[in-house]
Amino acid sequence: IDGPECGLTKKLPEESTCFERPCFKWYSSPWLECTMACGVGMRMQDVKCYKGTDIVRGCDPLVKPVGRQACDLQPCPTEPPDDSCQDQPGTNCTLAIKVNLCSHWYYSKACCHSCRLPCP
Known part of the structure; x- marks a missing residue:
């Protein structure tokens, strides 16, 4: 709007800074x-x-x-079952079966006989 009521001193700024979070x-x-x-x-x-x-x-x-x-x-x-497989001495195969370690490569070899037995 033109006129004395819209003087430059009252003009709002066209740009302003803002804080962006x-x-x-x-x-x-x-x-x-x-x-x-x-x-x-x-x-x-x-x-x-x-x-x-x-x-x-x-x-x-x-x-x-x-x-x-x-x-x-x-x-x-998968390997075919080996009927001559024996558990390695000194390996606690009973514990390995209780805590489901037969799927681990070490215990599947060290406890090959016990790990092949059906679950109780």
Whole structure:
């Protein structure tokens, strides 16, 4: 509007500075290796919420990236049963069976006879 009521001293600035706060944002680390060398395992990545350079709470949980997922690698090799297999002396195969270590390569070899037995 033109006129004396709109003098330059009363004119509002066309530009002004404002303070922009840093946004909350999810960041993910690279995926770690699969927990298994063959068969199905899990892989993990670290997922953190950042505001600027600080780790905080406040990111939208509905858009949080996945932190773990299944990884299905090549099938694990299967060996034909060896009827002459004997457990290695000095290896606690009873304990290995109780804590489910027969899938671990060391105990599957060291406790080959015990690990082949049917579950009680």
